[in-house]
Amino acid sequence: MQKYGGTSVGNIERIRAVARRCLATQRQGHDVVVIVSAMSGETNRLLALAKQLSELPSERELDVIVSTGEQVSVGLVALAIHAEGGEAVSLLGHQVRILTDSAFSRARIKEIDARAIGSALKDGKIAVIAGFQGVDESGNITTLGRGGSDTSGVAIAAALKADVCEIYTDVDGVYTADPNVVPNARKVSRISYEEMLELASLGAKVLQIRSVEFGMKFGVPIHVRSSFNDNEGTWVVPEEKAMESVMVSGVTATRDESKITLHGISDQAGIQAMVFRPLAAAGIVVDVIVQAYVQNGRTNLTFTLPAADLARARDLLIKQCGHLCTPDQIKAETNLSKVSVVGVGMRSHAGVALKMFEILARENIGVQLISTSEIKISCVIDEKYAELAVRALHDGFDLDKG
């Protein structure tokens, strides 16, 4: 099972390279199933066409249009394999039958029929499968959301009980931090699904988060590696097999965060629902939520959200929460960053949070909000300190030493 992203099939030369790699794998005695994305730039070209017609295009029709990107790719990859002397057959979402729900543009896979793929493999062919796309019960074409080809790859690997799902991309693997920020960031050779999930949700763009969920749920080992060389990449595997049980596996930072604080509002029952219902209805995703300083029945409620949604969220609160607070009580702040350290080792090591606060304090970086999970600690800080914080944490937790 190999999955290739858009840059890996970005032009005819690269498509030929993909074909050669598939055939090399086949010659080693493996059955080869390859999942491909649209050629890089193609999805955006198609979206731009649609946007010329409508600001809010029908998601059903948008899926019909953008799914053609992968359709062209699978045809070309199959032709390239033929040209290199191999046998291959392309399969679209509705031909494999990758059954999804009907949530166009963000569909979830319900079931994958492995028979069409199996019969291609039995004939000695390489099965070339369109990523990102599926079909619902009524035969409508659906897509899985941006980066959905990763999810297709892992889900198909699970359905086929494949030995491994190799995700070929334009980076060498998963790093302890963004190498552009931290020059001595180190490639991680093994990482657990849980850690990868936290890293993915914290902005590391190597793997789509749902693909990691699938891998974890069905126990598919995922190997993230570069399509431009033969180096080993990063294996994403069950926790017991993740050998590097260090305290912290990686450091990430998100950007363009903002926060809203409702000051001194009445601490009545159900107040949180009153605040967050209008935001959810408007599709605004709220991240860290902190409630504090209860005094005389009054409380401060603070939450973070993407900066792009800030103005809209503020307007909604002013309009719909007038009974809770005046506009003056709603304070908005932007240019924030969420810096996080992730590691399954935290479960057994006390003091990771303390160490994180000490490192940030040493650099005089003020922490505005804190959020923790079992294997992650996040601090919301002023965005201008984000890179400094990542470097200091990477050094402080000795991540360059492995």
Added chain:
Amino acid sequence: MQKYGGTSVGNIERIRAVARRCLATQRQGHDVVVIVSAMSGETNRLLALAKQLSELPSERELDVIVSTGEQVSVGLVALAIHAEGGEAVSLLGHQVRILTDSAFSRARIKEIDARAIGSALKDGKIAVIAGFQGVDESGNITTLGRGGSDTSGVAIAAALKADVCEIYTDVDGVYTADPNVVPNARKVSRISYEEMLELASLGAKVLQIRSVEFGMKFGVPIHVRSSFNDNEGTWVVPEEKAMESVMVSGVTATRDESKITLHGISDQAGIQAMVFRPLAAAGIVVDVIVQAYVQNGRTNLTFTLPAADLARARDLLIKQCGHLCTPDQIKAETNLSKVSVVGVGMRSHAGVALKMFEILARENIGVQLISTSEIKISCVIDEKYAELAVRALHDGFDLDKG
């Protein structure tokens, strides 16, 4: 039922115009089904991508790739209809279920399921259907060959028992001759299927020939008209309804014809099969065949073929018909044109052939070969006289007078 060609959906502005026309038709109280081609240039762009990988690409994969052109078009037309305030749903070949045989790149329609279209219409929606594509019994994507969207349109109109199949194109209708050659050529308001079939097979490129066959077989009136204005075009209808029962309906000329004559070969039984079997096996289409001058058991066999196939055909005959004739006996000639007059009126009017020969003789145009059908007379002449012949015949048969 409206079908739009590639130039009619060639850019976003034209797609909007298509949407407005569909909605105008719907407001007149009609159920509207629209068949669309790929945006002009798109099919060639996709073919060029494939050709970079392989000189002789797999036709199955080619169909997967090129069918995306229509897929993008239907999505965009549906979005355009939404943007104009209408309701529409796109349907691909496998979603309608346009069942074809498995002859990739030139598939023939076997059956059309009208249910998905019917249910869209029942919901008050405009059904926007991808032309040119279908699906075989195994779920493989097929295409119907160049111009196949016309065939899709007429076949779907037949399946739905539509009142009319309107074919929107970049010309105003069917003319008595090519207006570029004959300035006073006249638009024909009604023409019979039989005449249209002859015209289509003689090089008039307004309609794909198989679409006319479908129209005839199922009695679907076809209205060929321009997508750039509201003028009435040409109605292609059963013969009894074709009001203009003139002797001749149109004049056409094909170009780039060539001919081969086998001189003085033995007139033994089965000789024609011996000559044409190797050509058919090589996919060379032979057109007019004339056999003459039988003397002492010797005969001359002459036939025409596209100039592009001439050299290959000559080589094949030399190699495989050595027992029939020497290379010296095989004469090839090129730069020929086949000029034809077509009209159902010929059936009841004697002397059309004579009149044609007289008109050509008056212009000193030598006729090399003659071929006739019930409603058509063709003369093979020197190509340099083709335009002169068309003009002379158009005038001689008073086609400008209607």
